[in-house]
Amino acid sequence: MDILVLPGDGIGPEIVGATVTALDALERRYALGLALHHDAIGLGCLEKDGATLTDAVLDRARASDGTILGPVDTFVYPPLEDGGRNPSSEFRIALDLFANIRPSYARPGVPCMAPGIDLVMVRENTEGFYADRSMYKGIGEFQPDEDMALSLRKITTRASARIAKVAFELAATRRHKVTAIHKANALKLTDGLFLRTVRKVGEDYPGVELEEVIVDAMAALLIRDASRFDVILATNMFGDILSDEAAELSGSLGLAASLNAGDERAVAQCVHGAAPDIAGQDVANPVAMMQSTAMLLDWLGSRDKKDGIREAAAAFRAAVDTVAGDPARATRDLGGKAGTRAFGLAVADEIASAGS
Numbered sequence: 328m329d330i331l332v333l334p335g336d337g338i339g340p341e342i343v344g345a346t347v348t349a350l351d352a353l354e355r356r357y358a359l360g361l362a363l364h365h366d367a368i369g370l371g372c373l374e375k376d377g378a379t380l381t382d383a384v385l386d387r388a389r390a391s392d393g394t395i396l397g398p399v400d401t402f403v404y405p406p407l408e409d410g411g412r413n414p415s416s417e418f419r420i421a422l423d424l425f426a427n428i429r430p431s432y433a434r435p436g437v438p439c440m441a442p443g444i445d446l447v448m449v450r451e452n453t454e455g456f457y458a459d460r461s462m463y464k465g466i467g468e469f470q471p472d473e474d475m476a477l478s479l480r481k482i483t484t485r486a487s488a489r490i491a492k493v494a495f496e497l498a499a500t501r502r503h504k505v506t507a508i509h510k511a512n513a514l515k516l517t518d519g520l521f522l523r524t525v526r527k528v529g530e531d532y533p534g535v536e537l538e539e540v541i542v543d544a545m546a547a548l549l550i551r552d553a554s555r556f557d558v559i560l561a562t563n564m565f566g567d568i569l570s571d572e573a574a575e576l577s578g579s580l581g582l583a584a585s586l587n588a589g590d591e592r593a594v595a596q597c598v599h600g601a602a603p604d605i606a607g608q609d610v611a612n613p614v615a616m617m618q619s620t621a622m623l624l625d626w627l628g629s630r631d632k633k634d635g636i637r638e639a640a641a642a643f644r645a646a647v648d649t650v651a652g653d654p655a656r657a658t659r660d661l662g663g664k665a666g667t668r669a670f671g672l673a674v675a676d677e678i679a680s681a682g683s
């Protein structure tokens with residue numbers, strides 16, 4: 328299996344480095360046939376390649392089974408015409424990664440504001456309120472005059488149906504409940520279309536309960552009792568905002584893993600950003616990057632019907648959670664004292680010794 332590794336900006340090289348340490352241990356233990364190929368994106372490429380992302384890297388990603396995409400600091404990228412390409416959104420469009428899957432759950436030993444939380448956000452990734460994603464040409468945000476700016480939000484039956492299918496399929500393997508998030512009281516046409524499509528897809532899953540919740544109520548309900556939610560299905564921006572809330576409720580943004588998946592390819596990517604404020608200090612928490620990578624392996628195991636890969640992914644996830652829940656080996660944000668590198672080595676040890 329060919330995996331492309333792109334460390335990215337800020338803390339990216341540190342958390343991706345720790346993830347590679349753990350993957351090497353996983354390969355030694357389970358002989359998965361993983362081949363890691365390293366390349367670069369981000370600020371480091373700007374001078375050398377004239378852009379923060381090159382078409383050659385996108386081609387390598389298309390030719391790989393999966394990609395580990397480190398966080399990118401797009402906030403400080405120059406304008407597009409000066410080479411500031413956004414790897415995050417370009418990957419989603421170029422590889423048609425329509426499903427962004429973001430689990431949040433409580434872990435033994437990890438301080439958590441919502442002890443019963445165990446949910447997965449299934450977020451549409453290719454349209455909605457994201458200005459660079461919803462147009463064939465140009466961008467969906469523009470400014471006719473100095474005192475007026477406009478954004479377009481695109482919702483289609485096709486994208487709503489395929490993301491709904493991902494949510495119902497996932498719920499059928501979990502606690503059989505999908506909560507669809509909307510604002511159809513105000514956005515009657517767009518979210519009306521989204522909800523109608525979700526209900527129609529839901530008819531194929533009679534064993535899965537469908538609940539509909541307005542987005543602002545959902546922000547409050549998550550804080551009141553996150554444990555009542557199983558799979559949360561949301562359009563792009565609502566899902567982005569609510570998944571940060573869910574991640575924080577589960578302990579820390581540093582725990583927040585995510586997978587961007589299409590029909591044929593998937594990309595592991597943290598929910599959090601490049602955290603430039605702590606870059607280069609060996610204090611970043613690599614859990615999100617590691618768990619995103621475990622999700623990628625699990626997805627590849629399902630795609631290729633290889634149970635051995637899924638078992639290795641589960642062992643990886645369990646090893647990460649064990650180390651994260653141990654104050655002697657956890658990182659600073661989780662109340663521990665370990666550095667990023669030490670965390671990676673501890674996970675590698677845990678993988679090597681699991682079951683022995």
Ligand code: ATP
Nearest residue numbers: 399580581599600601602603604605611612613660
């Ligand atoms: P973006 O918009 O690119 O997602 P952001 O503005 O949300 O980025 P982050 O880079 O995610 O910001 O950082 C937000 C805060 O969380 C920062 O204080 C950062 O140090 C902290 N943080 C983010 N990721 C981690 C991590 N892996 N380990 C520890 N702290 C983190």
